[in-house]
Amino acid sequence: MKKWKEEMTLVDKDISEKKANYLKSMKIFDYIIPILSVVAGLLVGAIFMKIIGADPIEAYKVLWSSSFGSMRGFSEMLVNTIPLIFTGLAVAFGFRIGLFNIGGDGQFLIAYLASAYIGFLFQLPMYFHLPLAVLAGILAGGVWGGFAGYLKATLGVHEVITTIMMNYIALYFVGYMASGPLKAQGGLPATPKIFDSAKLPRLMTGLRLHWGIFLAIGAAILIYYILWKTPLGYEVRATGQNSDAAEFGGINVAKNLMLAMFISGALAGLAGTSQALGLEYRAYQPFGFIGYGFTGIAVALVGKSHPLGVVLGALLFGVLARGAMMMQSMVGVPKEVVQIIQASIIIFVASEYIFKYLVRKWRERKGDVIDAS
Amino acid sequence: MTASNELAVEMKGITKRFPGVLANDNVDLQLKHGEIHALLGENGAGKTTLMNCLYGFLEADEGDIFINGEKVKVTNPNVAIAHGIGMVHQHFMLVPPFTVTENIVLGGEPSKNSMIDYKKARKEVEEISEQYGLQVDPDAKVQDISVGMQQRVEILKALYKGAEILILDEPTAVLTPQEVEELVSIMESLTDEGKSIIFITHKLKEVKAIADRVTVIRSGKWIDTIDTNSATTNELANMMVGREVILELEKEKAQPGEVVLEVEDLYAKNNRDLMALNGASFSVRRGEILGIAGVDGNGQTELTEVLTGLRKKESGTIKFKGREIKKPQTKRLFEEGISHVPEDRQRRGLVMDFSLYENLILGRHDRKPYASKFKMNYKTVKNEARRLIKDFDVRTPNEVVKAKSLSGGNQQKLIIAREFDREPDLLVAAQPTRGIDVGAIEYIHEKLVEQRNNNKAILLLSLELDEILSLSDRIAVIYEGEIVDILDVEDATEEKLGLMMAGAESEEVEGGNDVGR
Numbered sequence: 001m002k003k004w005k006e007e008m009t010l011v012d013k014d015i016s017e018k019k020a021n022y023l024k025s026m027k028i029f030d031y032i033i034p035i036l037s038v039v040a041g042l043l044v045g046a047i048f049m050k051i052i053g054a055d056p057i058e059a060y061k062v063l064w065s066s067s068f069g070s071m072r073g074f075s076e077m078l079v080n081t082i083p084l085i086f087t088g089l090a091v092a093f094g095f096r097i098g099l100f101n102i103g104g105d106g107q108f109l110i111a112y113l114a115s116a117y118i119g120f121l122f123q124l125p126m127y128f129h130l131p132l133a134v135l136a137g138i139l140a141g142g143v144w145g146g147f148a149g150y151l152k153a154t155l156g157v158h159e160v161i162t163t164i165m166m167n168y169i170a171l172y173f174v175g176y177m178a179s180g181p182l183k184a185q186g187g188l189p190a191t192p193k194i195f196d197s198a199k200l201p202r203l204m205t206g207l208r209l210h211w212g213i214f215l216a217i218g219a220a221i222l223i224y225y226i227l228w229k230t231p232l233g234y235e236v237r238a239t240g241q242n243s244d245a246a247e248f249g250g251i252n253v254a255k256n257l258m259l260a261m262f263i264s265g266a267l268a269g270l271a272g273t274s275q276a277l278g279l280e281y282r283a284y285q286p287f288g289f290i291g292y293g294f295t296g297i298a299v300a301l302v303g304k305s306h307p308l309g310v311v312l313g314a315l316l317f318g319v320l321a322r323g324a325m326m327m328q329s330m331v332g333v334p335k336e337v338v339q340i341i342q343a344s345i346i347i348f349v350a351s352e353y354i355f356k357y358l359v360r361k362w363r364e365r366k367g368d369v370i371d372a373s
Numbered sequence: 374m375t376a377s378n379e380l381a382v383e384m385k386g387i388t389k390r391f392p393g394v395l396a397n398d399n400v401d402l403q404l405k406h407g408e409i410h411a412l413l414g415e416n417g418a419g420k421t422t423l424m425n426c427l428y429g430f431l432e433a434d435e436g437d438i439f440i441n442g443e444k445v446k447v448t449n450p451n452v453a454i455a456h457g458i459g460m461v462h463q464h465f466m467l468v469p470p471f472t473v474t475e476n477i478v479l480g481g482e483p484s485k486n487s488m489i490d491y492k493k494a495r496k497e498v499e500e501i502s503e504q505y506g507l508q509v510d511p512d513a514k515v516q517d518i519s520v521g522m523q524q525r526v527e528i529l530k531a532l533y534k535g536a537e538i539l540i541l542d543e544p545t546a547v548l549t550p551q552e553v554e555e556l557v558s559i560m561e562s563l564t565d566e567g568k569s570i571i572f573i574t575h576k577l578k579e580v581k582a583i584a585d586r587v588t589v590i591r592s593g594k595w596i597d598t599i600d601t602n603s604a605t606t607n608e609l610a611n612m613m614v615g616r617e618v619i620l621e622l623e624k625e626k627a628q629p630g631e632v633v634l635e636v637e638d639l640y641a642k643n644n645r646d647l648m649a650l651n652g653a654s655f656s657v658r659r660g661e662i663l664g665i666a667g668v669d670g671n672g673q674t675e676l677t678e679v680l681t682g683l684r685k686k687e688s689g690t691i692k693f694k695g696r697e698i699k700k701p702q703t704k705r706l707f708e709e710g711i712s713h714v715p716e717d718r719q720r721r722g723l724v725m726d727f728s729l730y731e732n733l734i735l736g737r738h739d740r741k742p743y744a745s746k747f748k749m750n751y752k753t754v755k756n757e758a759r760r761l762i763k764d765f766d767v768r769t770p771n772e773v774v775k776a777k778s779l780s781g782g783n784q785q786k787l788i789i790a791r792e793f794d795r796e797p798d799l800l801v802a803a804q805p806t807r808g809i810d811v812g813a814i815e816y817i818h819e820k821l822v823e824q825r826n827n828n829k830a831i832l833l834l835s836l837e838l839d840e841i842l843s844l845s846d847r848i849a850v851i852y853e854g855e856i857v858d859i860l861d862v863e864d865a866t867e868e869k870l871g872l873m874m875a876g877a878e879s880e881e882v883e884g885g886n887d888v889g890r
Contacts, residue, residue, distance in 0.1 A: 018391060020774035230747050231739035238735065241724045247683060248713070248721045249735035250704030 029356060034302050034309065037348030038316065045341035049333055059333045063323035073322065075209035079279065081318030083108070083271035085216035087296025088303060088310035089223050090145075090267035094159075095305040096227060097260040098240040103148060103163025104268040104293020106170035107141040109286060111269030113174045114140035116276040116283035117182065119194025129197040134215070134273055141269015142262040144170065149261025153254035159261065167293070171286060178285040189285035200278035212274030217311065219267060224307040226263075236260055268293060298346050317342065380442065381406045381538050381569040382427065382458075387436035389422050396422040397433070400595040402571075402588050404538065409560055409570045411584035411601070413577075413613055416810040417780055419593040420573045424540050427571075428460045429453045440538070459531025460540040465523050469516035473509050474498045477530050501532055506562045520669075521552035528559070532568075539563065541572040543808075545579055557583050575613070575810065577606045578839075591615050614811050624822045627846040630659035632695075633799050633830035634680075639689035640854075641675045649675040651854035652689070657799065662821065662831040663859075664845030666838060668874050672854035673834045674716065677803045680832070681713040682706045694798060707736050712797035714788055716804040716834070718781075722788045725777040729769060730758035732776050733791050765790035766816065782813030789817055793824060800824060803834045818844060838867055852876045 046056035067077035087104040094101035101107075115137035124132070148162040179189035200210040227233040239246040239256050247253055271292050276283055299317055303309025324338035382404040389397040396419045404410045414420045425431040427438060429447040438445055440456045447453050453460075467476050474495045483493045498511045507525045515523060524544065531539055541560075545553045560570055560583060574580060580587050581601055589596040589612045596612050610618040635656040643649035649672045657663045667673055678684035680691065682703035691698045693709060715721035723732050734743045734754055742753050758772040767786045769779055776784060785805065792800065802821065806814040821844060825831055835841050841848055842865065849859040850873040857873050 017770040017774075019778035020770055023775060023778055229749055229751075231744045231749060234731070234738050234744075234749060238724050238727065238731075238738075241726045242720070244720050245722065245724045245735065247703065248681075248715060249738065250682075250702075250707050252704070 026356060026359070029352070029359070030304055033352045033355060034304065034313070034349055037302070037345050040348045041341045041345035044344040045337055048337050048340055052334075052337075054331055054333045059327050059331045059337075062327050062330050063319070066323045066326035067319045071204075072207060073326075075204075075207040077315075077318050077322040078213055079208050079210075080321045081314045082210075082212040082216050082274050082278070083290075083292045084295055084299050084314035084317050085220060085311055086271035086274070087268050087292045088299030088314050089219055089296075089307060090264045090271075090293075091296045091300035092303060092305040092307070092310050093223055093227075093236075093260060093267060094264040095300060096240050097236045097256060098243065099149070099152070099159050099257065099260060099264070101145060101148075101163055101261065101264045101268070102160055102293065102297070103145060103166050103265070104271070104296045105289040105291065106163065106167035106293070107144045107265040107268035108272035108275070108290070108292055109170040109174045110144045110272070111137035111141035111266075112272030112276045113177055113182075113191075113283045114269075115198075115273040116191050116194055119198035119277060120192040120282065123195045124197055126197040129195065130200070130277070133194070133198040133277055134270075137269045137273030137276070138266040139269075141272065142266035145265015145268065146258055146262035148265075149258040152261070153257045167289065171289065174283065175285045175287075178283050182283075184282070191283045193282045194277065198277055199281060200274060202278075208279065210274070210278035212278040215270060215274060216314075219270060220307040220311050223267070227307075232256075232259070268296065271296075298342065301346060301349050316345075379405060380439065382571070383439040384423070384427060385437045385439070387423060387426055387433045387438075389419075389426060389431060390434050395593045397426070397590075398593045398595075399436070400590060400593070401598070402595075403598065404569050404571055405586075406569055407564050407567055408585045409564055409572065409583055411580040411587040412571055412573045412590070413575065413580055413587050413609065414590040415575055415613060415812070416782060416808070418590050418613075420590060421542060422593075423590070424460070424542065424571065424573060427453065428458060428540060454534055454536075457535060457537035458540065459534060459536025459538070461524065461527040461531060461542065461544060463543040465527050467515045467523060467526060469514070471515060472511065473513050473515060473518070473526050474511040476515055476526055477533050479530070481534060497533070498529065502529060505529075505532065505559070505566060507559055519552075521548055521555060524548070524552075524556065525559070528563075537568055539568055539570045541570060543573055543575075545574065545576065553579075577609045577613070580609060581606055589613055610811070618811060618815075622818055622822065622843045625826075627661045627825065629661040629846070630828060632656045632658050633693065634832065635690075635692040636680075637690045637692075639676070639679065639691065640687040641672075641679045641684055642687060643675055648687070649854050650679065650686075650689075653851065653854060653856050655849050655856050655859060657830045657832050659798075659830050660825060660828045661846040662825050662833050662844050664841040664848045664862075665832065665834045665851050666841045666848055666870050666874060667836075667851035669836050671851050671874075673803070673836075673851060675854070676851070677713070677716065677801055677834060680706075680801055681711060707795075710796075710798035712792035712795050712800045714785075714792050714800070714802040714805050716807070718784055718788055723776045723784060726775055728773050728775055729762065729767070729779075729787060730755050730772045732787060733758045733761055733772075735791065737795065761790040761794055762787075765793075765820075780810075782809035785809050785817065786813060789820060793820065797829065799830045799832065801832045801834075804836065805833070806835075806837070806840060838870060841870075842867065850874055 042060065049056040049059055066073050068074060087108065090104050090107070091101055115133045118133040118136040144166060148159045148166060151157040151162050152159045178191055182191045184190060184192035200212050203209045227237060235246065235251045235256050238249065238251060239253055243253050295317055299310055299313040302316065303313035320338050320342060324335035327333040327338065328335045380403050382402070384400065384402040387397050387400045388395070400423055402412070402423065412420050412423070422431065426433045427447065429450040429452050432448060438447055440458070445452065445456055468479070474491070477498050478494045483490045483497065495511050502509050507529055509522060509525050509529065515526065528539070544556060548556060564570060572583070584601050586598060587601050587609070588598040589609070591613060637654045639650050639653045640648060641650040653672065653676060655663065665673060665676070675684060679686045679701065682701040686701070691701060693711070719725060724735065738744060743750055755772055762769060762772055765786050767790060768783050776787065779787065805817050805821070821831060821833070833841065833844055842862065845862050847859055847861055848865050848870065850857045850870060852874060853876065857876065858878060
């Protein structure tokens with residue numbers, strides 16, 4: 001009997017080991033697929049350039065040098081990247097608990113206005129004023145996102161609906177405030193300029209790159225820490241993977257949904273804050289969405305909802321955005337081609353399932369897979 | 374030996390390899406025309422792999438398959454279907470919002486002017502359901518019908534596609550005792566009509582009751598094919614497990630102490646907002662196992678969920694350790710000392726994509742020593758996880774793999790480890806052994822009795838009457854959300870409980886027996 005038990009243990013262990021190995025070996029595609037998608041996206045872009053008669057190699061050289069060829073280019077690329085890190089993190093954090101925050105643009109705008117408001121309202125010592133202005137943006141974005149979480153948790157209203165709606169409320173509200181009650185003297189539809197004490201300092205004179213980059217990287221590290229090192233992160237991930245089991249484990253799912261939407265909104269809000277305090281030094285009346293919130297979705301997808309992936313994804317989209325302009329002016333490749341590249345990358349990443357399915361089928365043929373159901 | 378025509382299916386020397394594991398090792402199976410053939414083996418023995426080879430989900434590495442004497446290469450399920458093979462899966466493959474008729478004709482809808490001819494479809498469904506005595510309501514939506522009915526729809530679906538040979542994968546796993554009986558008579562009428570049936574199972578009693586012949590496989594190897602009449606249940610068990618199996622659980626008499634849980638007049642609604650608990654009252658004492666027997670859907674799920682804070686009660690009182698719990702909240706109940714082995718381990722009990730160590734702290738993940746306010750202490754968690762995996766004999770390469778890579782039995786052991794380790798005063802165990810192998814069942818039964826002997830109170834909810842009878846010290850029968858009666862195990866028989874499960878009071882049952890005598 002002893003011997004039998006040992007034998008069974010071996011077989012059992014062997015099978016779960018095989019399954020585990022299989023799952024582990026499929027995990028590598030989490031890293032490979034985004035990279036392959038980028039390459040494939042660039043190829044698709046090259047095809048389009050060929051079709052319109054441009055030289056893709058020249059174009060991609062320009063794309064590269066526009067971001068990495070000069071300090072100025074590098075700085076501008078990072079300026080593009082900062083808001084995308086924030087909105088990418090916002091969407092990624094939402095994904096982790098199973099929420100789809102499409103409201104990044106609204107949260108961006110509300111925080112943009114709130115930070116600018118604190119920035120021009122009074123003059124304070126910088127070590128007090130700047131954190132306060134940043135905090136205002138965090139709170140404004142957080143509340144704006146958290147409200148959608150509240151509606152979801154209490155009334156079951158889907159967050160996609162509410163966040164889209166609230167984008168428009170934010171758009172018109174900020175537009176009204178910036179061109180009405182909070183408008184500065186003069187013709188410009190914008191708030192007064194913020195005081196120097198509320199500005200995110202620039203890294204180097206003559207370049208637009210500002211401290212927002214440290215905020216963004218700090219946020220990515222913080223989100224990583226929250227997700228994988230804290231009880232809150234445990235609860236967020238458990239809820240996202242299986243909310244029934246989370247409930248079983250005594251996790252307050254409703255509370256966590258609200259909190260997660262608050263954090264997500266605050267992250268998107270930080271994008272608006274860095275726009276106001278780091279670049280524009282005031283809040284202009286918006287004439288539409290800049291689209292950082294939506295691009296954030298793409299960034300989160302390419303980054304597989306992992307903070308490090310989000311940073312890399314944001315860099316990629318930052319490079320593409322910077323290169324779009326230069327490619328147009330220098331090699332005559334319309335900037336729409338870059339949008340095609342971006343779109344193809346997203347499609348390739350999103351078709352991961354198909355790719356994994358094919359790999360799985362192929363490995364089943366080889367007899368490599370234990371019925372992984 | 375060549376395949377003869379009296380065999381509906383002959384599988385010869387089937388070998389299916391997964392690297393390092395022989396899922397099927399030279400397995401033979403012969404299905405005669407018009408017979409019910411059981412394929413018996415433990416979970417993971419290779420039964421489903423063998424049937425997947427026959428149905429074309431997998432291709433065997435070696436061996437031949439003959440269908441009605443003709444050698445067939447079954448490369449995919451369409452080939453199998455074309456040769457008259459139909460498979461009813463353990464997990465039904467139905468479209469819940471579709472009607473019974475729509476589900477049955479799905480994939481082969483009769484059409485008229487390129488529109489689906491529902492009238493004709495409905496008529497055809499009625500015809501075959503009549504022919505085989507499988508009553509269904511063709512217009513009911515699948516989501517509204519019982520599990521037993523859904524299974525009939527699955528069988529009809531296969532018959533509609535012209536199946537002559539039916540493979541039923543663990544068909545009784547989801548059924549109530551009554552539904553099992555209905556299924557048996559359906560299977561008999563099918564074989565009367567000339568169909569041949571292979572049914573996969575690990576339940577010995579069913580083999581004896583239903584099958585004509587049985588093929589036993591163990592660890593992927595063919596053990597024997599025999600007439601079911603020629604072996605006892607015990608012998609079948611030995612063949613299946615490969616050693617002596619203790620079918621009877623040995624346990625000394627309970628020494629119950631003070632009352633731990635007292636439930637009075639409990640009312641609660643189900644998911645469809647109908648009253649599912651109608652004034653249930655009972656109590657559980659330290660050092661005893663109270664079994665709740667009943668047909669599925671009589672309020673067991675709701676009772677479990679109310680007692681563990683996962684469902685709101687409408688009225689009634691719950692007293693735990695002498696104090697009334699006004700608003701049962703999962704987290705508080707956990708901390709007060711209630712553990713819960715949920716009936717659906719994959720939906721409720723585990724986060725399948727979490728590692729084992731993460732799963733092992735679910736419910737106490739925010740408490741010392743596993744975490745402080747802002748920091749998880751994963752080092753301690755992993756150490757504890759290794760200890761629990763060892764203590765509870767969870768078979769796994771390590772604690773880092775995901776829960777979904779474990780077998781069902783080991784997943785359940787993982788939950789048991791987590792819930793027992795908390796040293797609860799009350800353990801609510803719902804269907805603790807559903808769908809797992811004999812080894813794991815024995816193990817979990819032993820552990821439950823051990824907990825009882827350690828002076829814990831245990832509330833056991835099970836649809837398996839055998840399990841209730843062998844584990845419980847007292848048995849409460851639940852019917853339509855009410856506790857019909859509570860018996861000492863010495864006074865309970867399967868017959869008596871069966872009648873009470875249909876709503877009869879125990880005095881009536883006694884009376885009925887008197888008349889019989």
